Amino acid sequence: MPRSDLSIAMVGSGGDGVVTMGDMIAQAGARDGLNVIKVEAYGPQIRGGESSTTVRVAANDIYAQADHVDILVVFNWKDFARFKGEITVAPDAIILSEAKDETEVDGADLGAGPNATWIKVPFIDLAKESAGTTLAKNIVTLGLLSELFNLPQKPLKRAIEKKFSKKKAEVLEANIKGFTAGIDFAKTLGEDVGDRRLEYTPGEPRLLMSGNEAAAVGAIHAGCRFFAGYPITPSSEVLHFLSEWLPKAGGSVVQTEDELAAIGAVIGGSFAGVKSMTATSGPGLALMTEMLGLAAMAEVPAVIFDVQRGGPSTGLPTKSEQSDLWQALYGSHGDAPRVVLAPADVEDCFHSTVDAFNIAEEYQIPVIVLSDQNIAQRRETLSMLTLDHEVKERLAPTAEQLEDYKRYEITPNGVSPMTWPGIKGGQYQTNGLEHDEYGRPTSMHLVHEKMNEKRYRKLRPIRDDYHFIRQYGPDDADLGILCWGSSKGPVKEAVLKANARGVKVAAFVPQVLYPFPKHEFEEFLRRIKEFIVIELSFSAQFYKYLRTFLELPEGHTHIFKRSGGKNLTVAEVEEQIAAILPRAATKREVLV
Amino acid sequence: MPRSDLSIAMVGSGGDGVVTMGDMIAQAGARDGLNVIKVEAYGPQIRGGESSTTVRVAANDIYAQADHVDILVVFNWKDFARFKGEITVAPDAIILSEAKDETEVDGADLGAGPNATWIKVPFIDLAKESAGTTLAKNIVTLGLLSELFNLPQKPLKRAIEKKFSKKKAEVLEANIKGFTAGIDFAKTLGEDVGDRRLEYTPGEPRLLMSGNEAAAVGAIHAGCRFFAGYPITPSSEVLHFLSEWLPKAGGSVVQTEDELAAIGAVIGGSFAGVKSMTATSGPGLALMTEMLGLAAMAEVPAVIFDVQRGGPSTGLPTKSEQSDLWQALYGSHGDAPRVVLAPADVEDCFHSTVDAFNIAEEYQIPVIVLSDQNIAQRRETLSMLTLDHEVKERLAPTAEQLEDYKRYEITPNGVSPMTWPGIKGGQYQTNGLEHDEYGRPTSMHLVHEKMNEKRYRKLRPIRDDYHFIRQYGPDDADLGILCWGSSKGPVKEAVLKANARGVKVAAFVPQVLYPFPKHEFEEFLRRIKEFIVIELSFSAQFYKYLRTFLELPEGHTHIFKRSGGKNLTVAEVEEQIAAILPRAATKREVLV
């Protein structure tokens, strides 16, 4: 039966070129208007070690990586060992492996069932024969895959031409021969695999980008013109992209000596009137928390884009986890207001970043955007992003206000007009000490109380203005799922699938975590009787956070939490639904 | 009517010697076995500015500063302005002020009522006449106060002799003359103030120390032999004391270049097998959170003594607040287990520090002790501390375990035997990456999950072993107060006073905050129907934390939270009790 949705994993090492393969399939898919999600993974070796790439291409909407791949290409079973447990195949998968590799493989280990199709392909020989070099193995494979599964063949060929366009003509020629050899070999395989072809109508080309790239573009869109950062996996792509593009936009980038300097420079740049941002991951955010408090206290806009990875400490630097939540919400000493946003997919990374700048500037407050490795580094197809996302600016004082300028004037919404250097008569002297309306240091309790009130008062209008929240499923669901960030993908997919089967499950995914969207949560809680919180944090950071604001019904609130290091799967969500729903139904009868 | 409990505040500036006065009264009180609590406060000037000292001396038990002072000495009303709102007098207070100062004072501003006694004293003239210098003003005052209020006169005189023993004989002589002049002047004042004399029977001398000093002694007692720290108010006294005493105990002290280095050196020293500690305050703790995660991940014992001050940012460096709670509980990225202890008075600072080392060593986990400026810097009388506080040591592997040494062996209680350099065959290579039982880096999800479990498993026995919790008041109280840290003082005093009047109110004060003593809390919650959480944090950090673990009864849980900068008063607690109790009674009737 032809498919509208196909996942392919390719595993090899160093010279096998599997990463290039993944890129080309993704590019070709995007070119033909398909939906694509592509991820990569690596072994511990810095280079030349095991690597894998998994591409999902589909004619229908997709929200996450697939749980199981339909097609697995293995150049070397030894390399595959590294990904055991990370890459599993569908029971009826097609497994294409190097003919020369005689390793015994237990299909059950991969997840393969009796219906799986095992094909030995002489990749090495085909490459050598056709292109004259084993290096062309991946190109042979692309030919083979495109023919077997109806992957966009023309765009693939053009991608190959592009890749080798700068090399000698013979090189290109050899690779085209390799591509053709793959196609030809596929034809010899006959009908066995013919029923797994992708069925689709080519459409308009789509964007193909990662969450980090989307965030970087969002920053420029929002008017960011100064970036200071220190490299750290998995956030460095933000720095990389902006190092090229921010100067084009008339801005500047500094790679600082550490994260302390980065957040310091951001506060400095912003104080100087330029929209400023940094990007980091858990360890870097930890180093920034002291100065997060400074931004809160001196009321300087600041955007901190944090890409979560596995922790604690250096942890699992290349893997995703949702465990920077607590330090984002609670890091820093004293009562230090900040805003925490949480994009849930690649496109969100653009919009959340624009929102972050808007909130930071409008409310003179630090804003943390909590992305994670999953959405940050995967490449995903998107329609041209909504480009009319409004951009907001800082409130400057009127000429009249400047006459007796109170930088920290107490106002109904907590926002005081803010000047910046260059504005004549707008000079003020600020600090991280408690201060009065003019910014003059004080340690008087009463001033402290008033100023705390003022600083926290700003959170109310933010909560009222920003309703970035997603909900899926029916209003009268039997089960409500509460989750955040990249968990949205598999949760949404599971919910929509369940709904399609008539199972009444709903999901609630807030993109604003703090100020807490209490009203919206309570609306959701009111309609539904049974809940589950799903998150990738061993200590259930999200669940515990929810408890601080919500009365989660005792005995009717479940938790599915686990460590990161492996992305959440649709199956995990489905299992939870399956396990709880019958019980929920029983309970409800009892209640009635 | 004679008193068993007297509070005296003295206010002056630079050369007035009010701090010395406070010290001498406190020393003299301790010498005669009285209970003493002494605090100081300063204006913004680094030196020579306004200063105040308040001493409470009592024959009965006392738990906090008094809300109002019975006696106020003011050398200069301009200096007093700085402390308006911080120092209030009892309605019937005695106010002794410099005769030469003609400032008009509104008694109501101070809290004085129509019964207050206002006495102008020619401090300057008396000092000049008797001692030949105005510098002796404070000594004159001591004579006067001792005579008027029956403060321990002999010890005071000895204190003066000691103070000037190293100066020329004339200097001592002059001061003794001043002291006598004060006494003589007092006699001229007659019966007006005679009814405010302190009534007590002299007892054995008592210790007089601050929380920071108690913590430093606790550290040495617990076996700490390495201290690395960076100065910061209000924790520096720990460094100061240990810089003198740790070398005497055979240990060593490094003043590092910053807090990052301090916590790093502590982890290094501890890894090397030496019990190690650092001390800091909010801003420093913020800088330490990255490496807090390292200690959690590499399972290295580490004690971090944090003295809270007003925040956010530089905030109110010399004032108390309970707002480092969140960063102590939640600081650092990833799921990073740590233990958080909370001493509630000076003596606790000793015991909590010993507990901290015991827990850190026994469970190989970082332990944060959350003190605050209030208990850290006030001086208080104590009986000789309980010196039999048991000291625990690290679990080393057996010879058999060393044969195939697994540094991170998974065990039932999560604790793996730990070697240190010098132990032959005990070598291991550790890191902050996720690792297997041997400490070898991995990014495998399954290992990560198991290791998270192992690291968190240690919290269970800690929770079961350490029941450092205080409760006051009857089991069948109508109102239960939940508080922590230095709030204990005024809360305990208010509760005991209320109980004495037959008002049924109880208080619960945990000295272990994390792992959360859920069982004990729930016991307390079960017995009582109405609650109030009391804390000095604008954003109600303690209340929100309690919510994550407890089902606080909706509609029956009140909050009294405010910013720091002023210590909690007994009156504030009493007001809350008075406001809630009648309502509680009504509600209970409705419930029944």
Add this chain to the structure above:
Amino acid sequence: MSAPEVTYKPGDFKTDLKPVWCPGCGDFGVLNALYRAMASLSLEPWNTVILSGIGCSSRLPGYVATYGFNSVHGRALALATGVKVARPDLTVIAVGGDGDGMAIGGNHLMHSCRRNLDVTYILMDNEIYGLTKGQTAPTTPTGDKTKSSYWGNPEPAVDPVELAISTGATFVARGFSGDLKNLTAMIQRGIEHRGFSFINVMSPCVTWRGDSQYQLLKAKLQELPEDYDPTNRASAVKYTRETDVLTTGVLYEAGGPTIGDRVEHIRMMAQEGGKVPTTREILERFMPSM
């Protein structure tokens, strides 16, 4: 700096905040010298930013009527980097103490020197932690007893001037807070210098180092020889390790591009067409290219 429109008197730069400093503190001298230098340069207060960390000395920005930022301990230069790179048109001055600049802030100092950040950095060196009441600083002489070194400071003192020269500062001077005239001139030259200007001002702490510090310093101070050539790096370095004398004056001065110049150059390269790309144009880069 463009030609000034108005002229200023030193007093014009005063705010109405009273310094918290102890009577006799060296920092008063630095503040006065700064007022004078700013006045003679006719710095426009609204185009000038003064930043600091935490310490007695770091209170200074509160006393100057420009844009000012008394930030957190050790980070004055981190903030200054942001201000100057984001807004190269502004005059940026950073100030702080020896602990702020050489202990917790040492890394930012080193890297600001390396980058040749066009900022004037005035380090008020009192060889002690003033604000926190008298602990050892990285410039405290070995053996000195302080609150945190009961048995005497076990660490050698760092020479801030040597550090600045060897890590790449292009203007390095040593001054004395008690010498208003020379200090004013030095600060003025520092602000005029294009690149990182480092001015180490010996600024006694009467409270924690006693009167003796002032006397001791005064006795050790010595001006540079008349014919001194500050462009010679090697000879500059020679003046840093003296122990019996402390030479004041501009020890080193050099040219060379600042980080700002280099960032500006990058902007020029990047904006070859002169046009700022729209979001849509940027997104084009993510269309499958084949």
Add this chain to the structure above:
Amino acid sequence: MSAPEVTYKPGDFKTDLKPVWCPGCGDFGVLNALYRAMASLSLEPWNTVILSGIGCSSRLPGYVATYGFNSVHGRALALATGVKVARPDLTVIAVGGDGDGMAIGGNHLMHSCRRNLDVTYILMDNEIYGLTKGQTAPTTPTGDKTKSSYWGNPEPAVDPVELAISTGATFVARGFSGDLKNLTAMIQRGIEHRGFSFINVMSPCVTWRGDSQYQLLKAKLQELPEDYDPTNRASAVKYTRETDVLTTGVLYEAGGPTIGDRVEHIRMMAQEGGKVPTTREILERFMPSM
């Protein structure tokens, strides 16, 4: 170091963990030289501690069968300070990359030099951030294009050797990972030296700096003259700023007390009576004294 009981072969120091380094990475050379130096010194593995931060190079402790600690980015020397001051009897070695040691860890390096901490610090300098996939390091030459400097690195490179000398290290050397013999000798001397030994090893990154880096470095390297006198600080400093040549060898070596010596001296003074006070004795100090 006490007289060794046994002798070791370099291979005895190997753990069974396979290095994650790329084939051809310079760090292999450093590891091998270290194994050899340790063997010739017969260092007892259980009395030796190797610490590092984060980076490709910082993985090294995992490959040496002593006590080892691969800590967090930039903090190798912070931990080493604790190990050595708390346990002066141990041999302590710290290792790391140019980013780890000169960027985020720069402050600890400077202060370890100043304190003359008795630790051997080996900086594997590949002029790039290896582990994070090729961003600019503080030692990356100006103008070089890296992942984080698309338009070319706008910052001058720092010379770690100059920094170490000018901040007080008492043993400063420059080596090359491709020169096993000299490097081994240098590391051995560094470990034997009493005080802070700083060894800046040029250690090419084949992955992010390409083959050319190795060739370029090799061409620039030059040994010290035979008659070189490493005790002369001024002449040592001269060898740090050359641009066409990179001189390898022990550039500087001096005596002087370490922080450990000074702390030990304090302990001696403090423990005059030789007796550790009991808690009760300490508490006596808090009894009212009159």
